[in-house]
Amino acid sequence: MPAILTANEPVSVAADVRSGKYLTFQLGNEEFGIQVLKVREIMGIQEITAVPQTPGHVKGVINLRGKVVPVIDLRLKFGLPSAEYTQRTCIIVTQVPGESGLILIGVIVDGVSEVLNLAGSEIEDTPDFGEDVAAQYLLGMAKVKGKVKILLDIDKVLSAQDLRHLNTMLQ
Amino acid sequence: MSHPPELRQQIEDLALQSILGETAGAGTPAPEKWLAALQNIGSLARGAGAAELADMAQATMESLLRAEPGSTEAAANLQAGIAKLQSWLENVDQPPAAKPESLSQDPELLSDFLLEAREHLASLEAQVLTIERDPRNSEALHSVFRSFHTLKGLAGFLELWEIQKLAHEVETVLDQARNFQLTITPAAIDVILESADYLRRWLSHLELILQNQPSSAPARDENLLQRVAGLLSAPPSPAASPGLAELASAVEAGGPAAPAAPPQEPTADSPKRAEKMAVKVDTAKLDYLVDMAGEMVIAETMVRHDPELARLTHPRLHRNLQQLTRITSELQKTAMAMRLVPVGPLFQRMARLVRDLSRQCGKSVELETEGNEIELDRTIVEELADPLMHMVRNSMDHGIEPPAERQGLEKPANARLLLKAHHQAGQVVIEITDDGRGLNREKIVAKAIEKGLIAAGDQLPDKEVYDLIFAPGFSTAAQVTNVSGRGVGMDVVRRGIEKLRGRIEIQTQLGRGTTFLLKLPLTLAIIDGLVVGVGKERYIVPLFAVREMFRPKDDTIWTVQQRGEMALVRGTLLPVLRLYRRFGVMPRSENPLESVVVVAEAGSQRFCLLVDELIGKQEVVIKSLGETFRDTTGVAGGAILGDGRVGLILDLERLFKDKTGDAAR
Numbered sequence: 001m002p003a004i005l006t007a008n009e010p011v012s013v014a015a016d017v018r019s020g021k022y023l024t025f026q027l028g029n030e031e032f033g034i035q036v037l038k039v040r041e042i043m044g045i046q047e048i049t050a051v052p053q054t055p056g057h058v059k060g061v062i063n064l065r066g067k068v069v070p071v072i073d074l075r076l077k078f079g080l081p082s083a084e085y086t087q088r089t090c091i092i093v094t095q096v097p098g099e100s101g102l103i104l105i106g107v108i109v110d111g112v113s114e115v116l117n118l119a120g121s122e123i124e125d126t127p128d129f130g131e132d133v134a135a136q137y138l139l140g141m142a143k144v145k146g147k148v149k150i151l152l153d154i155d156k157v158l159s160a161q162d163l164r165h166l167n168t169m170l171q
Numbered sequence: 172m173s174h175p176p177e178l179r180q181q182i183e184d185l186a187l188q189s190i191l192g193e194t195a196g197a198g199t200p201a202p203e204k205w206l207a208a209l210q211n212i213g214s215l216a217r218g219a220g221a222a223e224l225a226d227m228a229q230a231t232m233e234s235l236l237r238a239e240p241g242s243t244e245a246a247a248n249l250q251a252g253i254a255k256l257q258s259w260l261e262n263v264d265q266p267p268a269a270k271p272e273s274l275s276q277d278p279e280l281l282s283d284f285l286l287e288a289r290e291h292l293a294s295l296e297a298q299v300l301t302i303e304r305d306p307r308n309s310e311a312l313h314s315v316f317r318s319f320h321t322l323k324g325l326a327g328f329l330e331l332w333e334i335q336k337l338a339h340e341v342e343t344v345l346d347q348a349r350n351f352q353l354t355i356t357p358a359a360i361d362v363i364l365e366s367a368d369y370l371r372r373w374l375s376h377l378e379l380i381l382q383n384q385p386s387s388a389p390a391r392d393e394n395l396l397q398r399v400a401g402l403l404s405a406p407p408s409p410a411a412s413p414g415l416a417e418l419a420s421a422v423e424a425g426g427p428a429a430p431a432a433p434p435q436e437p438t439a440d441s442p443k444r445a446e447k448m449a450v451k452v453d454t455a456k457l458d459y460l461v462d463m464a465g466e467m468v469i470a471e472t473m474v475r476h477d478p479e480l481a482r483l484t485h486p487r488l489h490r491n492l493q494q495l496t497r498i499t500s501e502l503q504k505t506a507m508a509m510r511l512v513p514v515g516p517l518f519q520r521m522a523r524l525v526r527d528l529s530r531q532c533g534k535s536v537e538l539e540t541e542g543n544e545i546e547l548d549r550t551i552v553e554e555l556a557d558p559l560m561h562m563v564r565n566s567m568d569h570g571i572e573p574p575a576e577r578q579g580l581e582k583p584a585n586a587r588l589l590l591k592a593h594h595q596a597g598q599v600v601i602e603i604t605d606d607g608r609g610l611n612r613e614k615i616v617a618k619a620i621e622k623g624l625i626a627a628g629d630q631l632p633d634k635e636v637y638d639l640i641f642a643p644g645f646s647t648a649a650q651v652t653n654v655s656g657r658g659v660g661m662d663v664v665r666r667g668i669e670k671l672r673g674r675i676e677i678q679t680q681l682g683r684g685t686t687f688l689l690k691l692p693l694t695l696a697i698i699d700g701l702v703v704g705v706g707k708e709r710y711i712v713p714l715f716a717v718r719e720m721f722r723p724k725d726d727t728i729w730t731v732q733q734r735g736e737m738a739l740v741r742g743t744l745l746p747v748l749r750l751y752r753r754f755g756v757m758p759r760s761e762n763p764l765e766s767v768v769v770v771a772e773a774g775s776q777r778f779c780l781l782v783d784e785l786i787g788k789q790e791v792v793i794k795s796l797g798e799t800f801r802d803t804t805g806v807a808g809g810a811i812l813g814d815g816r817v818g819l820i821l822d823l824e825r826l827f828k829d830k831t832g833d834a835a836r
Contacts, residue, residue: 021183021187036183036186036187037257040254041250047816049708049709049809049816049817049818049819050708050756051796051800051803051806051809051819052753052754052755052756052803052805052806052819053802053803053804053805054799054800054802054803058799058800060817061796061800061809061817062817063811063815063816063817065243065247066465066466066469066470066811067794068794068795068796068797068809068810068811068817070796070797070799070800072799098797098798099798103797103798105799115187
């Protein structure tokens with residue numbers, strides 16, 4: 001949602017741009033959020049066709065109403081131990097920029113929580129974790145009802161090669 | 172166009188509701204809720220003057236009403252409709268692109284002009300080259316005049332003054348020429364071609380502007396304009412036949428001699444202008460149609476394979492289903508056929524390149540073409556342009572010898588470059604043949620050792636040696652100034668061809684010449700496949716590569732020292748590839764006696780695939796797996812199978828080549 005600033009608004013651009021609706025979901029003990037505009041569809045876990053010679057977190061592809069969509073396991077991508085898929089496990093189909101245009105990528109998460117409407121004031125910048133560059137993949141942190149949600153920049157997350165150290169950063 | 176914030180709010184809420192609705196797993200909530208929301212959006216939109224948006228909402232409502240409540244069709248319609256509303260929002264929010272040119276005409280007029288202009292430029296270039304070879308061809312001269320005349324007119328209408336000015340100047344020159352008031356010298360040919368190039372740069376610039384991309388207009392080329400004007404002031408020659416006059420002025424000016432050989436024959440296959448009735452169709456619409464036809468095939472396959480349907484035995488149902496299958500297949504083929512274009516024009520583009528390069532390199536090369544009418548998918552033809560140009564350039568730079576050397580070898584002074592297209596075994600083969608030096612095995616080996624690609628003692632068969640020229644970093648000496656501005660090694664060429672699911676092969680003879688063979692699929696989209704099962708996985712073997720299938724017996728499979736497993740197939744030993752090992756998949760059985768052997772041929776080599784079972788034959792729509800799986804070898808793409816699962820389409824040539832790379836998983 002592009003923010004339209006006028007001269008009278010001293011609000012920080014960053015916070016304004018990040019405000020909006022987020023879909024929150026769980027991975028292990030953490031709650032994450034991604035912008036709703038990036039979400040195309042949510043579905044329960046279904047059969048995935050494995051593709052050979054792919055990194056561990058790339059699970060394969062699924063048939064999404066005639067389209068072949070790649071699916072990655074976000075736990076594995078972040079370096080968390082893999083978990084068995086349960087009734088709650090979901091695939092969130094996201095739409096992110098690829099090399100030439102937008103592409104669909106599904107991410108497997110432990111469970112989907114809710115949609116939160118976050119105002120700029122509720123979002124804080126990611127604390128400085130030191131040298132770790134992984135912080136650039138986060139839009140910020142939000143505190144809602146006493147719980148902290150980690151807001152992901154899903155574009156960057158899905159285009160990054162190796163995010164396994166994100167896990168250590170979060171603990 | 173502004174819109175009230177509540178409109179945006181409503182649309183976003185609707186989007187959210189639909190996403191959440193699906194998560195709840197309770198199926199699509201009662202349609203009334205959606206209809207009410209869409210109704211609301213519609214009236215808000217109409218109130219705000221956003222008629223387009225209102226219409227979209229209306230259309231979505233109607234599609235919902237038509238579908239069964241709670242069905243997947245309804246859900247799909249809803250999603251699609253909401254997506255449209257959302258993207259409308261996004262488009263409206265973008266500030267209009269600042270157009271540096273104040274183009275008073277509408278974009279559609281401009282894009283029509285660009286299309287037409289490019290056609291004119293292509294045609295006039297071919298005709299100019301004809302004039303160069305055959306100065307007596309007045310028909311070509313008239314045609315070039317008409318082209319510039321039309322360009323001038325169109326440009327003027329659209330207020331593209333720079334284009335109009337240059338076109339006008341060249342048109343004047345050509346007018347004088349066709350009235351025998353001046354002669355077209357080789358220098359004149361150069362100027363005319365350069366003018367065409369300048370106009371092309373303008374067209375490219377305008378195209379970028381149309382796409383809202385930054386671009387700066389080409390500066391007026393005063394030098395070029397002067398040279399065009401300079402042609403005009405050439406003294407009028409007596410009304411002798413243009414051919415003689417041209418020779419006369421060439422002698423006077425001491426310029427480069429006109430081609431010493433008698434006027435060349437026209438290319439082997441001059442493109443015949445068959446007057447077919449045709450319509451111009453927006454390619455986006457065409458692509459969409461082809462996509463939809465593909466989706467239809469998938470949907471129809473899934474219906475046909477539905478186990479519920481198998482239980483219904485009424486003959487009428489099955490008859491109708493067969494009819495539906497037949498029609499769907501026809502529709503698919505027709506849609507695909509619309510994407511096919513002949514390669515002729517692509518070959519013609521090479522003519523200009525050959526001409527320019529032969530001047531630059533000081534070599535005399537004649538371009539021949541064959542199979543101009545062979546058709547390929549539009550996208551393939553477009554993507555072929557760059558690789559083809561590189562190979563032509565390579566041929567002319569390194570393959571073909573300078574005239575003096577050729578004479579010494581008792582070869583005809585005019586080197587021959589042949590571009591040929593023909594069908595072979597379900598593929599289209601494009602050959603680039605020159606009668607030049609041929610590949611020098613020793614030199615390649617020496618260079619490869621120097622670059623550390625192979626070791627000094629390696630004994631490699633010829634085929635593998637020639638393959639080395641495709642290795643990254645194997646670029647030969649710096650290219651001569653290139654016409655297109657790009658120039659890289661053969662590895663880029665090969666990757667380009669492989670992106671099209673094609674292959675390059677080399678045939679060469681030292682001293683006699685080289686042929687590059689590009690083997691390309693007919694279409695990027697559909698193949699007949701043999702579906703095989705390995706464990707839980709399903710793979711698709713392209714049917715045109717399958718030679719036979721059988722269940723091995725005790726004495727079929729042998730392990731040969733240092734060669735791995737081989738199978739005895741009617742007296743010949745062929746290598747065996749155990750698919751489960753290659754892909755790291757758990758098979759139903761590792762025992763060949765309980766498996767099936769599929770004999771496949773790829774890249775003129777036969778080998779045996781060991782799989783668990785044969786599932787069946789299916790025509791599949793190829794879906795690219797996307798950039799996520801770029802590094803995966805052995806898989807050419809994915810396809811939706813009859814049961815809705817995704818099957819991986821095997822890339823046989825790769826599979827066989829990387830036989831040794833078994834999966835670690």
